[in-house]
Amino acid sequence: MSYILRRVFRAILLSLAVSALCFLFTEMAPGSFFDEMRLNPQISPETILALRSSYGLDQPLAVRYARWVKAALHADLGYSIAYNMPVRPLLWSRAKNTLLLTISALALTWLISVPLGVWAANRRGGLVDKAVALGSSFVISVPELVIAVALLALVVRWRILPVGGMMSADSDAFSTLAKVQDLARHLALPVLILALCEMAIIVRHVRASVLEVLGATYVQAARGLGVSQGRLLFRHVLPVAANPAISLLGFSLAGLLSGSLIVEVVCGWPGLGPLILEATLSRDLYLVIGGIMFSALFMIGGNLVADIMLMAVDPRIRKEGADAR
C-alpha cells in the first residue's frame, strides 16, 4: 500500500510544481492582453487599470499564485479574457474531444502493436519482423507534423474521409446511429495519424521485452515440457513482458498529448490543441496555463494509473512495497 501512497504523494508534488512553473512564466511575459487595448484611443488608461485590478492582475505574484491554487482546488481555473468566460467550461468542452481522440488512438495503438510486437519477436528475423523494424524506424525518424500533413494530403486528394471538425455541418438532422457514424468518420484520420506515430515506438518496446523473456530459462523449460506455442506466449511470456510495456503506457501519454496537439491543428479537430494555440497567439494567459495544467495533470494521472497497474500485475513491486514498510 505504501507504494501507492508514495506514488500519489509524488503525483501531487509534481502537479504543484507544474502549476508553480506555469505561474512563473506569466511573470516573465513582457506583453499582455492589454497591450492592444492600450493602443485603442477609445479606451482610457483608467479603464485598463480598473480592468487589470478586476482580473486581479495588479496583485503581487505570490498573492496571485496563492489565489489561483485556492481557486483551482475549487475547480476554478480563472477567467479567459479573450472569450470572456471562465476557463474551466471552455477547457472542458475542448478537453473532452482531446480525450476522445487520445484514448481512441491509445486503444488502437495497443490493439495493433502488442500482437504485432509479439509476432515479430516470436518469428525473429522473419518477414514481419523485418517489415516492422524498417517501418517503425522510418515513422519514428519522420516528424509528426510531416506525417500528419502527408496523410491529410492523401485523404483530401482522394476524398476518402471527411476532414475538419467533428461532425458534418448538417449532422443535427441525423439519427443517433448516423451521428455516431459521422463522428467515427471524422475521428478516423486524426486517430490514424496519432496511432501510427505511437505504434512505431510501442511495437519496438513490446518486441524487445518479449524477446528478452523468450530467452529466459523458465520459458525454455516450459517449451521443453511441451506447452503449446499459443499458451506459452500468452500465459507465460506476455504477463512478464507486460511489465515494461505498462510503464511505457504512462510514458507514451506525453508523446500522445504533444502529438495530438499537432494532429488537432492540422486536421481541424476541435480539441485542446487549437484552443491553446489560439490562446497563445492572443496571449490569453489563464487559458494557456489552464491548458498546460490540464495536459500535465492528464499525464501525471496517466503515469499514476500505469504505476498502479504495474503493481497489480507484478508481484515483485508488491513485495518491494511490503519491504519498504
Added chain:
Amino acid sequence: MRAKVLVVIALLFGLHLALLLAGFVAPYDPTAQNRELSYSPPTRLHFKDGSGFHLRPFVYASTVVMEGDQAGSYQEDRNHQYSLRWFETGPSYKLFGIYELTVHLFEVNEPGRIFLLGTDAYGRDEFSRVLFGGQLSVSAGIVATLITLLAGSIVGIIAGYYGGWVDELLMGVNELFLSLPWLYFLLGVRAFLPLHLSTLRTFFLLTGVIGLIGWARPARLLRGVVLSSRNRNYVLAARGFGATDSYLLRRHILPELFGLLLTQAALLVPRYIAAEATLSFFGLGVNEPAASWGNMLSALQQYSVLVSYGWLLAPAGALVVTSVLYSSLAEVFHSRLKSHTT
C-alpha cells in the same frame, strides 16, 4: 555496413553544403515575388525539341491562360527556348552573410524562368525557399541541440558526480520537466514571449526555448554514466592519490561521456528541426517573408492549396530526408557505443 555509413555521411555532408551555399545553389532570391506567376507548377526541363536531342536542358517560358476552360492554368510558350546556363550571374546574395556575390549554380535568361519546385502564392521560387528555409531550420536544430547538451551535461554531471541532496533535488526538477508534454510546454513558454520579432531575434529566441526545455532527458542519461564511472576502480584510485575533482572530471569522466553526447546530438538535431518547423507552422516561429520549412508548410493549412498545389509539400520532403539521414547517423553512433561498452 561500412559502405552504408559512408553513404549516410556523404549525403549529410552534401545536404549541409547545399544549405550552407544556399545563395549559390538557389537561382533566385527567396523573398523575390512574381505576383503574375503565383502557384506556378514546377518548370519542366526539356532535352528534346523539333531539331533533336540537346545535351543542355532548356525550358520554355510559361504564361497564364486567360480564356477558355483552361483559364488560370499555365501554358508553355513553345516559340522560344531558354537554355540552362551553369555558373551564370543572377540576383546578388551574401555568402555566409558576408561575401556579396552574383554567381549562381544555374540560371536561365529572362523571361524564361526555372522553378524546379514551382512557386508559392506570391510567385516565390519554392526551390530557393527550401534551400534558404533549410539553412534556418537546420541551423536552428543544431544550435538548440548544442544548448540542450550543454545544459544537460552541466546538470547531469553535477547530479551524478556530487550525488546526495544535490542529486535528489536536480533529479526532482528533472522529473518535473519530463512529466510535461513538451509541445504544450513549448507553447506555454512561447505564449509569454513576444510574437513578432526580427528573424535573427526569433531564431535565437526559438533555439533558446527549444534547447532549454529539452535538457531533462540527456541530463538523466549523462547522470547515469557519470554515476557509474565515478565509482570505477581507477577513478577511486586516482582520487586516493589526491586527484582533484576537476582533474577527475576532465581526465576520467568526460571522455566516457563523449559517445553518449554524440549519439544524443544525432538524435536531437532532427527532433529540434521538427520542433522549430512545428512552431513556425503554428505561426509562433519564424515570420514571413523569411523562409523556414515550418512556415512554408503552413500555407498547406488551407485544404484547397493542399489539393491543388502538391509541389508545396517540398519542405515536408526536405524534412523527411534530413530526419532519416540524421537518425541513420544516430543509429550508427548508437551501435558503435554499444559495441564499445560491452
